[in-house]
Amino acid sequence: MKQSFTILVISLLFLLLQNSSFSQKNAETFAISGKVVDEKTKEILIGASITFPEIKKTVRSNAIGNYYIKVPKGNYNVKVSYSGYTKAVFPVQVTKAETFILEIVEKVSELEEVEVTTELLDKNISDVKMGLTKLNIKTLKKLPAFMGEVDVIRSIMLLPGVTTVGEGATGFNVRGGGIDQNLVLMDEAPIFNSSHLMGLFSVFNPDAVKDLSLYRGGVPAQYGGRASSVLDIKLKDANAKKFGIQGGIGIVASRLIIEAPIIKDKLSFFVAGRGSFSDFLFNYSPNKNIRDTKANFYDVTTKIEAKISEKDRLFFTGYRGKDIFKLASDSLAVSEINSSSTIFDWQTTSGTLKYNHFFNKSFSANLSAVSSLYEANIINPEGSNAFKLNSGILYNSLKMDFFLEFPNNRIDFGAAAIKYTISPGSLNPTAKEPEINGVYLRKENGIELAGFINDEIELGKNITLMAGLRYSYFQANGPAEVAQYQGNNPSDSILITGYKTYNKGERIANFGGLEPRIALRVGLNENTSIKLSYNKMRQYIQIISNTTAALPTARWKISDVYTKPQISDQISLGIFKNLKNNTYEFSGEVYYKTIENITDYKDGANLLLLKTPENSIVQGTGEAYGAEIMVKKSTGFFTGWASYTYSQILLTMNRDSTQTINNGIAYPANFNKPHSLNLVTSFQLDKRNNISFNYTFSEGRPITYPVDKYFVGGIYVPNYINRNQNKIPNYSRVDFAFTIEPDEKSKKRWKSSWAFNVYNLLSKRNAYSIFFKTKNNNIVQFYNRANTYRLSVFGSAIPSITYNFKF
DSSP states (O other): OHHHHHHHHHHHHHHHHHHHHHHHHHTTOEEEEEEEEETTTOOBOTTOEEEETTTTEEEEOOTTSEEEEEEOSEEEEEEEEOTTBOOEEEEEEESSOEEEEEEEOBOOSOTTOOOSSSSOTTHHHHOSOOSEEEEEHHHHTTSOOBTTBOOHHHHHTTSTTEEOSSTTOOSOEETTOOGGGEEEEETTEEOSOOEEGGGTEESOOTTTEEEEEEESSSOOTTOOSOSSEEEEEEEOOOOSSSOEEEEEEESSOEEEEEEEEEETTTEEEEEEEEEEEOHHHHTTOSOHHHHTOEEEEEEEEEEEEEEOSSSEEEEEEEEEEEEEEEEETOEEGGGTEEOSEEEEEEEEEEEEEEEEEEEETTEEEEEEEEEEEEEEEEEEOSSTTOEEEEEEEEEEEEEEEEEEEETTEEEEEEEEEEEEEEEEEEEEEOSSSOSSOOEEOOOEEEEEEEEEEEEEEEEETTEEEEEEEEEEEEEEESSEEEEEEGGGOTTOGGGEEEEEEEOTTOEEEEEEEEEEEEEEEEEEETTEEEEEEEEEEEEOEEEEOSSSSOOTTOEEEEOOSSSOOEEEEEEEEEEEEEETTTTEEEEEEEEEEEEEEEEEEOTTOOOTTOSOGGGTEEEEEEEEEEEEEEEEEOSSSEEEEEEEEEEEEEEEOEEETTEESGGGOOEEOTTOOSEEEEEEEEEEOSSSEEEEEEEEEEOOOEEOOOSEEEEETTEEEEEOOSTTOEEOOOEEEEEEEEEEOOOTTOOOSOEEEEEEEEESTTOOOOOSEEEEEEOOOSSSGGGOOEEEEEEOSOOSOEEEEEEEEEO
């Protein structure tokens, strides 16, 4: 019924479009198009507002920087506004169809414009999309930074509906989704691990980032492949006018970016590098184990842009990032291999080649080819047990997008093909005389095909509808050996009766279906609107892990005979209101989401190097619901926002008597945090000095406490029964930042600034986890109690200082 309804709505929209176009022709209007760009760098500005006040019409530049509008013949004073730029007025005389390039000037340190988004101030009221937050890099750089490093992922955790299991954890959770349910894109290339140093930093160089969009609900049809959210990060454009250099020197990490035209206004590039070689800090510790610890990373981001003609552009984006994390005196007990030191080594390499063509003023297309490789290793370099355990995932895709622009209507449509190659794990002995055997799991292969159409149309002055439809198809292919089970029951390896062999390219399993997306905005007045959205999303790859926070080596798995794709359905309702001439923004949203085939691990499961992981995981249903409230002040001496989130995610694993967790009773997911509060404040003392504070509070995440203990092998062991029925202590933290900006009136080309940060200002010892251990040191076993231990990642204030420069 839902699919039929969506198809009917889209058909009606096309009819409305045809009627709209016919009436426009009868009015003898002229098509006006062009771009809004930075006056100095010529960088296109996405989301800029272009207003024709004489006829009360406004359009915004789209995702590729174009605007398009039809207006009657006449004289206009066109107003252009964009966050962080001086508002401009352009006299325009319309006598025929024309193209206008509108150049605006970046605003310099004015107190009235400290924006939270890159959009026009009333965008939250007029835009049909809900559950969407946009941040630009200028805003992020004003927030308190951990160890002086501006961080994209840590910044979005200050937004409603976004949480993490704790400090030092990779990934983030959105509206009850796991970390693998977020599609993270950097110039269209997926990032499978967005963290450096076990989650302490993100892989995105802030000097290379232009802005980001986080979709928590109302996801347009051009996005797919994940069940919860989309984080779309756009990199800046290279300066096609002049050479430039900027960067920063910090205690932990340093950065440098160089940009220049190769052929002025035709061919340009930038290269951004960042590195953290902080091992010397560990040398000051009196503890030898800490002195032997290593923790460093580097990443390089590059972008090349070629303007082939007025209608053709070519872009290439490349990224390479690598981490090394060494723990001294560690033990890999799960694989029964002891080692005196363990090295975690992971890296991401990606490339995006995009060709953009303009057929005419209202019709354009993008052709994108993407390759992204994520590799992770665990290395024990010593002794007869020396080994290297590697895993990874390779993503290759080809995507075609088309964009149709009309005065009150925008249509996006296209198709995509994706190939996945997953290496679940291989253990390679590296000693000359190894005492361990190698383990080599076969690669998993799959293809995903998708077609989509998305239509956003203004049905009236106060009503906007966005209707989209996506169809996705996934096929798991050989070569592979698939276990066959007695009674087709994969609950235990003892039930295996044999293996079925599939040749290269042979189909193992296939899935697919429609993914309707609908959003509706109704404006109650110029300052208030109500929005409703529904979307279905299908996810064909997922992480399977038995840890609270997945390690960089966490295992990815494709959907196959025994592991079904995750399917989410989410409905959201919200109210949005601006007060005092858009100075204050208020939004309130409620949502309800169901997830089919969500995955969790059995008690005592060991997924490392497991040939048949279906024996140790269970798929069931998830139910997530919650409310998000946000109040934001965008202008003046004091700016910032406050957000509160109430959310619940409950899992039920009772597919049959052999496939249950928690006795088939619903239980909260590991990352469930019902209450969270974020306060972000910024005080612009003058044109150069700014003070910021963050306050973060969240309810403790679930944990399983032992209910008793049992005697085995001569010792007492804690006994765990009901899953996630207790909680660790609540989390709270205050951060502080003081920034000194350069004197923009100075005519010197070399300009510098300072950033002073204190993370965890009040030295709060927040618990990351709680674990239990029985001492077993008393000859009378009855008195051997199970002791409780609390692990804190950061138990004290962490100050930092960063020197930033620009030439």
